[in-house]
Amino acid sequence: LYAVALVRSSWPLLQQSRTRSPHSFAARSVGMAQVWLVGSVLVWAVMAVTGSGWAQVELQFASLLGPLAGGFAGQVLLGSLCHLGPMILGGGPTAVRAARAVVEKASGARLVLVNGGLLLFALPAPSLVRVSASMLALLGAAWTFGLIIASVFVSRRARATAPTGPTTLRPAEVLAASSKAPKGSGIAAGVALLVVTALSVAADPASVGVGAAADGGVAATGNVVEIEVEARDMRFDPSTVTVDAGDELVLIVTNVDSTVHDLVLDSGATTGRIAPGATSRIDVGVVGRQMDGWCSIAGHRQMGMTFTINVEGAPSDDPASGGHDHGDHMASGSGGTVDLHADPAPGFEAFDASLAPAPDATVHRHTLTVTEQVMEVAPGVTQTLWTYNGQVPGPTLRGKVGDTFEITLVNDGTLGHSIDFHAGALAPDEPMRTIEPGESLTYTFTATRSGIWMYHCSTMPMTLHIANGMFGAVIIDPPDLPEVDREYLLVQSEYYLGAQGEIADSEKLLAEQVDAVVFNGYANQYGHDPLEARVGERVRFWVLDVGPNRPSSFHVVGGQFDTVYAEGTWQLGGPHAAGLDPSGGSQVLGLHVAQGGFVELEMPEAGHYPFVTHVMIDAERGAHGILHVTE
Ligand SMILES: [Cu+2]
The missing domain is CATH 2.60.40.420 (Cupredoxins -  blue copper proteins)
Incomplete structure (x- = not known):
């Protein structure tokens, strides 16, 4: 309807311009502005009719804003300034005439530059052509603006030398002024536009398909x-x-x-x-x-x-048709990205993140056996991992302050390994020594302090032994730790992927060139198999960052922590938090490498709450999962 009304209202103007063709730059500029307005509205009307849905039409409308702003608004503004400027400046017929002559200089060239440039910009031309064209349009506009400013000075000078008088001009005088504009300048500007377009295409021939044709010289089959x-x-x-x-x-x-x-x-x-x-x-x-x-x-x-x-x-003989190996970048060991959106291998089971309460016993006896396993670490990516008891992370040990842990370490691998429990304080010389394949050792420690503690292989190079899977958690509950509805444990670690099925890539480790950052050993696994909770339940996430190199910033999207415990300290909430401001909240559990803690939160409504490290690049590398909350 708007388009129809616009065309209808333009009609008398068009009729008049046919009988008295516009001569001044001002009239022609405003006239072209009208053309741009009508054109844009018509194009948009076509989009609205042919587009697939309003969202698409809205998107396409954005592409019309340039032509509308430049072609319509810009030209109306410049045209009006050129027309009104000399009159406002006044100073008698001589001054007005002089000022008008200035703003009419090379009017044809400027009109061609602005409108031709905008037209090329609006068309679906290659980007280099569009950029060049828009520069020319800007040049035309800037040129006009410069002349308007120049006309001010010319008018001043003319006023100083001529007697003042009425400012009205007879039509003949306007004609005389505008006819001074050289007619050839418009043609020159048109040639300039063509040359720039040709140069732009020459500079980037692929953009118009030249030199990169899809057919590659092959005859069409007709299919x-x-x-x-x-x-x-x-x-x-x-x-x-x-x-x-x-x-x-x-x-x-x-x-x-x-x-x-x-x-x-x-x-x-x-x-x-x-x-x-x-x-x-x-x-x-x-x-x-x-x-x-x-x-x-x-x-x-x-x-x-x-x-x-x-x-x-x-x-x-076409070099472009063969030899492109786009598969299996990973197998080359030379880099490539993990495809987190691919499906895991059939039979995939997420690592069980739920955490059992500490057993009542005060002496905990465990055997940790080092094995080498080929395991999937991300969809389609397998690595030979060095494990404690065939799992990554290794078994979680849990107890209370004062408990004793008697650990037997057995090396069933093919090279030397060891274990270092941060949860116990002792001289490392004997218990943390490296044992060769087939050997074993006993490591006994008493947990004197609460917290979530890392354990790991400490055989050199430690980066490799940790990155290759040799880590786990010991949880020593702080006294009076309240019971909650659900407890989950997330251990964040990194993969520096070696060739498919092989161990981690030492070169990448040295370069800190990490391929995947993961919770509990597998990229994005709780995206494939979400953790569960119910509305209003209190959920406790224990988080341990084993690195070997990258910190964590644990965050639950849509959640707020009312309780935070990190590195042996209640930072927020907890049984001894009397006197702290109960309105305080926390958004992130920040952990350096080998630090750990827990957060608690209750989800207010059902939904899918992503949990991530808010070190976003690492979340995008796979340290990302979903907490699925139901009624
Ligand atoms: Cu080791």
Whole structure:
């Protein structure tokens, strides 16, 4: 309706301009502004009719803001200034005429620069062309603005030398002034636009498909293949498609994520931005070479939103068609990222995070046997881990202040190992010594102080022995520790992945180049298999950061801690907290490496509460899980 009214109201103006064609820059600038307004509204109307859903239309509307702001608002402003400026300055006919002559200088060139530049910017041209075009449009606008300022000085000078009088000009005088504008300047500006466009394309030929054509020189088969692709969980699904060489490929991309995505191919073809729930398509054209794609939203490609089109039957002498090994980066041991969104291997069971209460006994006897196990540590990623009793983390030992622990360490591995219990104070020489395969030792300590204590292998290089799985927790309950509805234990550690099925990569350890940060030995495992709680229950999370190198900042999204205990101290709440401000709360349990503690919270309503280390890069590396709260 708005578009119809706009066209209707523009009609008389158009009629008039046909009979008395506008000569001054001001009139033509305002006239072009009207064209931009009408054009933008019409384009938007088309989007609204053809778009898939309002979210998509809203998104596309954003792309019209530039043309609207520059083409309409900007040109109305400049045109008005050029028209009114000389009159406001006044100073008699001579001064007005002089000022007007200044603002009419090369008016054709400026109009072409501004409107041509904006038009190129608004069209779906390659980004370099659009950037260059917008610079030219800005140049045209700045030029006009400069002339307006210059006209002020010219007017002043003219006023100083001429007698004052009425400021009204006869039409003939306006015509005389505007006709001084050289007509060739508009053509010159048009040529400048073309040259800049050509240079931009030459500088980045791939952006328009030149030099990176999808067909790779292969003859078309005439087959058209349509493939549906979904963008979900920061992934394209499928992320790889295969077509026969010469087939014409059409990709229909649906965004089922809650955030905006797009798909850009290395040929320059793109879906444009796709709103959540919307669908867009790419006509890839005839495919004759392997092609890469990605989501161009900032950071999404790095997080794994990549896409590959493989070709079967492409000419073997085409270097782009073969030899691209996109699988098994991990196996090379040279880096690569862990795909946290992939499914774990069949039979996956999350490490049991629930914590049993301390047994009544005051003497605790345990045998810890060192074994080497091939274990899955992230979806599709296996490592040979060195373990205590075949599990990572090792068994959790729990007792009370004053209890004695008699530990027998047995080495069933293939190299020397040891154990160091932070929970006991003693001379390390004998109990912490390294024992060779087949040997054993006894390690007895008395727990004199409460806290959650790390134990680990202390054989050199310790970074490797810890990173490869040799750690666990000893919990010595603080006196009067209240009972809660649920207790969970999360041990945060790091993986520096070696080749598939092998041990950790020592080079990566030296470079502190961590691949995954995990709770209880497996990346994101409580995302795959959430921890459970009920509304109103009191949940206690014990957290121990065993590193070997990275601190933790434990946080529950949507939760607030009313009780915090860390490194032997009640920081908030607890049985001896009388006198502390009961309104105080805590958002994070900050732990340096080898520190531990616990937090308590109650969830106010049902939902999925993510728990993370708020060292966000590590959360994105896998130190992330879900607490599923039900009524
Ligand atoms: Cu060891």
